[in-house]
Amino acid sequence: MLLKRLSEAVGVSGCENEVRNIIREEIKDYVDEIRTDALGNLIVYKKGNKDKPKLMLAAHMDEIGLMISDITEDGLLSFKPVGGIDKRILVSKRVLVGKKKIKGVIGAKAIHLQKPDERKKPLDYKELYIDIGSKSKEESEKLINLGDMATFDTKYKEIGSNIAKGKAFDDRIGCLSLIRILKEDYDFPLYGVFTVQEEVGTRGAKVASWDINPDLALVLEGTTAADLPDAKEEGYSTVLGDGPALTIMDGSTIVDKRILNKLIEICEKKELKYQFRRFTKAGTDAGAIHLSREGIPTAIISVPCRYIHSPVSLVNLDDYKTATKLVHNFCQEIERGGFSNEKIN
Known part of the structure; x- marks a missing residue:
C-alpha cells in the first residue's frame, strides 16, 4: 500500500531522498516533466492550455526527527x-x-x-x-x-473504523493526495511540488514558488486534530471524520478568500464533508508561497491528524479521500474556466 510505504519511509528535514525516490517512481509515467531542484524539491509538470491559470499543488515530504x-x-x-x-x-x-x-x-x-x-x-x-x-x-x-x-521506528497499520496509524502523516497524507491528482488529466498547466524542509522553515516552498511563479496555489497538508476528552471543543482545531479542513488564517498566512469561497462552494455543491481549521498559531508552506514574487493567491486543504508531530499519529482515511475529491473538483473548475488567468481576478 502506497500510504504505508510513504509513512514508513525515512525523510527527516534535509534527508528526504527515500521519500522522493518513492514518489518519483510512482508518478514518472503520468507527467510530462520531472526534476529535482538544488534544494531537493521534486517538481513535476503536466502540460495544458496555457491560456488557463497555472496551478501549483504543494505537499511537503519531510518529517520531524x-x-x-x-x-x-x-x-x-x-x-x-x-x-x-x-x-x-x-x-x-x-x-x-x-x-x-x-x-x-x-x-x-x-x-x-x-x-x-x-x-x-x-x-x-x-x-x-x-x-x-x-x-x-x-x-x-x-x-x-x-x-x-x-x-x-513506527509501522503503519489500519485500525478501528477506517483509521490509519503511522508516523509522518504530516505530510505524507498530503503527498498521497497530490500523487493521486497527478494521475488525472486536466487541460491547464499543472505543477506538482513535493517540497523539502517545511518543518524547519518552509524552505523548499520558498524556492519552488519563486521558480514556478504560478497564478494560484493549493497546499495539501496534515493538520492538528485535538478532539480529545481533556480538550474543550473550541480547542479541537479539527475533528477526525468531519472531512478535510479549510484554513481561513494561520500563523503564516491569511488565505485567498476567492479560492476559499470556491472550495466551500464545491463542497456544498458536491455534498463533500468539510470543516474549518480553528487553530491559528502554526504555519504551512502557504506562508512562503503566498509571499513569493509579487504575491501568489494561495489556500490550504488539510487532513486532520490526531497526535501530530509524535511517534504515532492517526488519520481518518475518509478525510483523505474527501480531500482528494475536493482538489480534483477544484482542478475541474479551473479546466472549465472557473478562474481567469490574471491572478484569479
Whole structure:
C-alpha cells in the first residue's frame, strides 16, 4: 500500500531522498516533466492550455526527527530536535538512526533514580540519549556519524473504523493526495511540488514558488486534530471524520478568500464533508508561497491528524479521500474556466 510505504519511509528535514525516490517512481509515467531542484524539491509538470491559470499543488515530504550531535565515551548518542517535537513523548521510543537505519531506543535516567522535582517536568534533551547497544564510542562510531538523522521506528497499520496509524502523516497524507491528482488529466498547466524542509522553515516552498511563479496555489497538508476528552471543543482545531479542513488564517498566512469561497462552494455543491481549521498559531508552506514574487493567491486543504508531530499519529482515511475529491473538483473548475488567468481576478 502506497500510504504505508510513504509513512514508513525515512525523510527527516534535509534527508528526504527515500521519500522522493518513492514518489518519483510512482508518478514518472503520468507527467510530462520531472526534476529535482538544488534544494531537493521534486517538481513535476503536466502540460495544458496555457491560456488557463497555472496551478501549483504543494505537499511537503519531510518529517520531524532528531539529529545526532555527539557520541559519549560509553557509546550513547546525544541528539537535537529537527522540527517541533514534544519532549515529553521521547523516553523509551524506538528509533532508526542514519542511512543504515541502526535500531535504537531513546533512554534517560530510570525513574527510580530521579529526584522528586525531576519527575515533575519533561526531561531536557541533554538528559536524553539514544542507546544502540554499543559498549564504547569506538563501536558506535563504526555505525553512526555526527549529523546523522534519526526517525521514529513506527509501522503503519489500519485500525478501528477506517483509521490509519503511522508516523509522518504530516505530510505524507498530503503527498498521497497530490500523487493521486497527478494521475488525472486536466487541460491547464499543472505543477506538482513535493517540497523539502517545511518543518524547519518552509524552505523548499520558498524556492519552488519563486521558480514556478504560478497564478494560484493549493497546499495539501496534515493538520492538528485535538478532539480529545481533556480538550474543550473550541480547542479541537479539527475533528477526525468531519472531512478535510479549510484554513481561513494561520500563523503564516491569511488565505485567498476567492479560492476559499470556491472550495466551500464545491463542497456544498458536491455534498463533500468539510470543516474549518480553528487553530491559528502554526504555519504551512502557504506562508512562503503566498509571499513569493509579487504575491501568489494561495489556500490550504488539510487532513486532520490526531497526535501530530509524535511517534504515532492517526488519520481518518475518509478525510483523505474527501480531500482528494475536493482538489480534483477544484482542478475541474479551473479546466472549465472557473478562474481567469490574471491572478484569479
